Amino acid sequence: MTTAVNRIDKLFADRSRKRFIPYITVGDPTLEATYQLAHALVEAGADLLELGIPYSDPLADGPTIQRASQRALENGVSIGDALQLVARLRKSGMEAALVLFTYINPVMQYGIDRFFSDLAKYGADGVVIPDLPVEENGLAVEAARKYGLHVISLVAPTSESRIKSIGEQASGFLYCVSSLGVTGARESLRDDLSEFLERVKASTAVPTAVGFGISTPQQVKAVAPHTDGVIVGSAIVREIEKHAEQLKDPVQSPEAVEKIKTFVHQLASALQ
Amino acid sequence: MKEAVAATRVVPDKNGRFGAFGGKFVPETLMNALTELEAAFAEAMQDPAFREELNGLLREYAGRPTPLTYAERLTEELGGARIYLKREDLNHTGAHKLNNALGQGLLAKRMGKKSIIAETGAGQHGVASATVAAKLGLSCKVFMGEEDIRRQSLNVFRMNLLGAEVVPAVSGSRTLKDATNEAIRYWVSNVEETFYVIGSVVGPHPYPYIVREFQKIIGEETRAQILQMLGKLPDEIIACVGGGSNAIGMFYPFISDGQVALRGVEAAGRGVDTDKHAATLSLGRPGVIHGSLTYLLQDEHGQVQEAHSISAGLDYPGVGPEHAYLKDSGRVTYTSVTDEEALAAVQMLCRTEGIIPALESAHAIAEAMKRAPQMSKDEILVICLSGRGDKDVLTIQDALGSKEEGKQQ
Numbered sequence: 001m002t003t004a005v006n007r008i009d010k011l012f013a014d015r016s017r018k019r020f021i022p023y024i025t026v027g028d029p030t031l032e033a034t035y036q037l038a039h040a041l042v043e044a045g046a047d048l049l050e051l052g053i054p055y056s057d058p059l060a061d062g063p064t065i066q067r068a069s070q071r072a073l074e075n076g077v078s079i080g081d082a083l084q085l086v087a088r089l090r091k092s093g094m095e096a097a098l099v100l101f102t103y104i105n106p107v108m109q110y111g112i113d114r115f116f117s118d119l120a121k122y123g124a125d126g127v128v129i130p131d132l133p134v135e136e137n138g139l140a141v142e143a144a145r146k147y148g149l150h151v152i153s154l155v156a157p158t159s160e161s162r163i164k165s166i167g168e169q170a171s172g173f174l175y176c177v178s179s180l181g182v183t184g185a186r187e188s189l190r191d192d193l194s195e196f197l198e199r200v201k202a203s204t205a206v207p208t209a210v211g212f213g214i215s216t217p218q219q220v221k222a223v224a225p226h227t228d229g230v231i232v233g234s235a236i237v238r239e240i241e242k243h244a245e246q247l248k249d250p251v252q253s254p255e256a257v258e259k260i261k262t263f264v265h266q267l268a269s270a271l272q
Numbered sequence: 273m274k275e276a277v278a279a280t281r282v283v284p285d286k287n288g289r290f291g292a293f294g295g296k297f298v299p300e301t302l303m304n305a306l307t308e309l310e311a312a313f314a315e316a317m318q319d320p321a322f323r324e325e326l327n328g329l330l331r332e333y334a335g336r337p338t339p340l341t342y343a344e345r346l347t348e349e350l351g352g353a354r355i356y357l358k359r360e361d362l363n364h365t366g367a368h369k370l371n372n373a374l375g376q377g378l379l380a381k382r383m384g385k386k387s388i389i390a391e392t393g394a395g396q397h398g399v400a401s402a403t404v405a406a407k408l409g410l411s412c413k414v415f416m417g418e419e420d421i422r423r424q425s426l427n428v429f430r431m432n433l434l435g436a437e438v439v440p441a442v443s444g445s446r447t448l449k450d451a452t453n454e455a456i457r458y459w460v461s462n463v464e465e466t467f468y469v470i471g472s473v474v475g476p477h478p479y480p481y482i483v484r485e486f487q488k489i490i491g492e493e494t495r496a497q498i499l500q501m502l503g504k505l506p507d508e509i510i511a512c513v514g515g516g517s518n519a520i521g522m523f524y525p526f527i528s529d530g531q532v533a534l535r536g537v538e539a540a541g542r543g544v545d546t547d548k549h550a551a552t553l554s555l556g557r558p559g560v561i562h563g564s565l566t567y568l569l570q571d572e573h574g575q576v577q578e579a580h581s582i583s584a585g586l587d588y589p590g591v592g593p594e595h596a597y598l599k600d601s602g603r604v605t606y607t608s609v610t611d612e613e614a615l616a617a618v619q620m621l622c623r624t625e626g627i628i629p630a631l632e633s634a635h636a637i638a639e640a641m642k643r644a645p646q647m648s649k650d651e652i653l654v655i656c657l658s659g660r661g662d663k664d665v666l667t668i669q670d671a672l673g674s675k676e677e678g679k680q681q
Contacts, residue, residue: 056575059453060299078573104297105560109574131297156301180301181461
C-alpha cells in the first residue's frame with residue numbers, strides 16, 4: 001500500500017544514537033497548542049512524538065495524563081481531530097516519526113481498518129494501545145501491516161515468560177514499561193530495571209524504548225545504556241498543565257511554548 | 273434456540289470469549305496475574321478441600337441455602353402467575369455478593385496474597401469483601417466513587433467498622449465505573465502482592481467466569497428447591513442486571529432448560545428516551561470497558577457515557593460479557609424499568625410481603641409486576657431478590673418525599 005519506508009524504521013536504522021520520545025495529549029489544552037508544542041518538541045530534540053488521543057477512561061494512566069485527557073475532552077477533541085492534527089503536522093513539513101497513543105475502544109468505534117488506513121493517509125507511523133495485549137491485537141496488527149504501520153507492543157516487569165513471545169512478534173520498537181503501575185512521574189526507578197531491560201533486548205530484534213515514570217534528566221541518563229529510546233510523558237504534561245492558561249492565549253502562548261521547549265531540551269540532551 | 277443452548281455450555285472459550293464478547297483488554301502489566309489467577313482457580317476448583325471449605329463457609333457463615341419464598345399476597349395482588357422469591361436478601365451481609373466474595377477471598381488466601389482490593393457501587397460488594405477480609409484475616413481496601421460514598425454512607429461506615437479502608441474515586445462520574453478504574457490502577461501498581469476481588473461478572477477473563485462459578489449456587493439452589501416444592505421447573509425467571517452477577521448466577525443453571533424463560537432487567541433510570549439511564553444492553557453498542565468487550569454506553573467517538581439509576585448497584589455503563597452473549601444468542605430477554613417503577617415495586621413488596629427489597633432487586637420486582645398479570649395462574653414465576661433494602665431507605669425516603677412534594681405543588 002505504502003511505498004515510503006516507515007519513519008520509525010528509518011529512525012532506528014542507526015542504533016548508535018539513543019532516541020528521545022516525548023508524549024503529549026492531543027488537544028491539551030487546545031489543538032492549536034498541541035500543534036505548536038509538537039514543533040517545539042522536535043526542535044528541542046525529539047526524534048519521535050507520541051501523541052495521546054484523549055479518552056474518558058484511561059485506566060493505564062496516572063492522574064497527570066488523566067487530567068490532560070479531561071481538559072482535551074472538555075474541548076470536544078476526538079480521534080478524528082488527532083488524525084487531522086497529524087495531517088497538519090505533515091503538511092507543515094514535520095519529518096519526525098509520529099505515533100498515536102490510544103485506548104482500543106475509540107479505535108473500535110472508528111473502525112479498525114479505517115483507523116489504520118487514515119493513519120497511513122495522514123502520515124502517522126504507528127500506534128501504542130495500552131489495553132491491547134498481544135492476545136487481543138490480531139485485527140489491529142493485520143490492518144497496520146496492510147498500511148505499512150506498526151502496532152507498538154508493550155512489555156512489563158511482570159511479563160516474565162511472556163517476554164519472549166512479545167519480543168518475537170514486536171514491530172517498530174518494543175515499549176518497555178519501567179515500573180509497575182500507571183503512567184506518571186516517580187521519584188525512583190526499580191533496582192532491577194537494567195536487568196529487565198537487558199532481558200527484553202536479548203529477546204527481540206526490534207529496538208527498545210523505555211517509559212512510564214521517567215521524569216528527570218538523571219533518570220533519562222540512567223536508563224539510556226540499556227535501551228534505544230527513552231519515553232517521557234507525565235513530566236512534560238505536567239509542564240503543559242502549569243502553563244495551560246497561557247497556552248490558550250495567543251499572545252502569551254509563544255512564551256509558554258518556549259518554556260516547555262527548554263524543559264524538554266534538558267531531558268533530550270541527557271541522552272547525548 | 274437449541275443452537276444457542278448448545279453454544280452457551282462451552283463459554284467462555286480458552287481465550288475468555290463468550291462468543292464475540294469478553295477477552296482480556298488490559299495493560300500488559302496485568303496479563304501474567306490473570307494467567308496465574310486462571311490457573312489457581314482451575315486448580316482450586318479441582319481440589320475437594322477447597323470446595324469443602326467454601327461450602328462450609330457458605331453453609332455455616334453465610335447461612336445458605338437461602339429460602340425460596342412463595343409470595344402469596346403479591347401473587348394475589350397481581351392476579352396471574354404464582355410468584356416465588358429467591359431470598360438472597362437473607363444471605364449474610366444482605367445480598368448475593370457474599371457468595372462470590374467468599375470464593376475469591378479463599379482463592380486469594382490460597383494464592384498466598386495478604387491483601388485484597390475491591391470496587392463497589394452500592395456498597396454491597398464492598399461490605400461483602402470487607403466481611404470476608406475480616407473473617408479470613410486479610411487486609412482490605414475498597415474503591416468507591418465519591419458520589420456513591422455520599423449515597424451509601426451507611427455502607428461506608430459498615431466497611432470501616434469491619435476494618436476495611438474505603439478509598440474515594442474522584443474521577444469521572446464518581447460512581448462504580450470510576451471506582452473500577454481506580455481499583456484497576458491500584459492493582460497495576462501492586463499486582464504482585466494484591467488480589468483484586470471483582471464483584472460482578474465483568475472485567476477481563478477469567479473474572480466473568482470465576483464470578484459466575486461462585487454465583488451459580490443461586491440458580492442451583494433455586495432449581496432444586498422449586499423441583500422439591502412443586503415437582504416442576506418455573507416458567508419464567510426474572511433478575512436485575514447491572515454488571516449482572518446475580519442474574520448470571522440465577523440463570524446459568526437454567527440455560528439448557530429451554531422451556532424456562534429468562535428475563536434480565538436493566539435500569540432505565542429516568543427513562544430510555546432520556547440520557548439518564550443505565551440500559552446498556554438495550555441502548556449500548558459493543559465496546560471495551562474494564563478489560564472486556566461487551567455492550568457499552570458510549571458516544572459516537574467511543575467515549576464512555578455516564579450511566580444513571582436511582583440504584584447505585586445498577587449505575588454502570590457496561591455489563592457482563594456473558595449477558596452480551598446471551599442477548600445476542602436470544603436465550604435471555606433483556607428489558608428495563610425506570611426509577612419510578614422500581615420505587616413503586618419497593619412499596620408493593622413492602623406492603624404485600626413485609627420485605628424491603630434493595631433498589632436493585634426492586635427492578636426485577638417491577639418487571640414481575642408487568643409480567644405476572646399476563647401469565648396464567650398455574651404458571652410459576654421466580655424473582656431473584658438479590659438483596660435487602662435497608663441500605664436504601666434514605667434514598668427511598670428522599671425519592672418518595674420529593675414525589676409527595678411534587679404532588680402537592
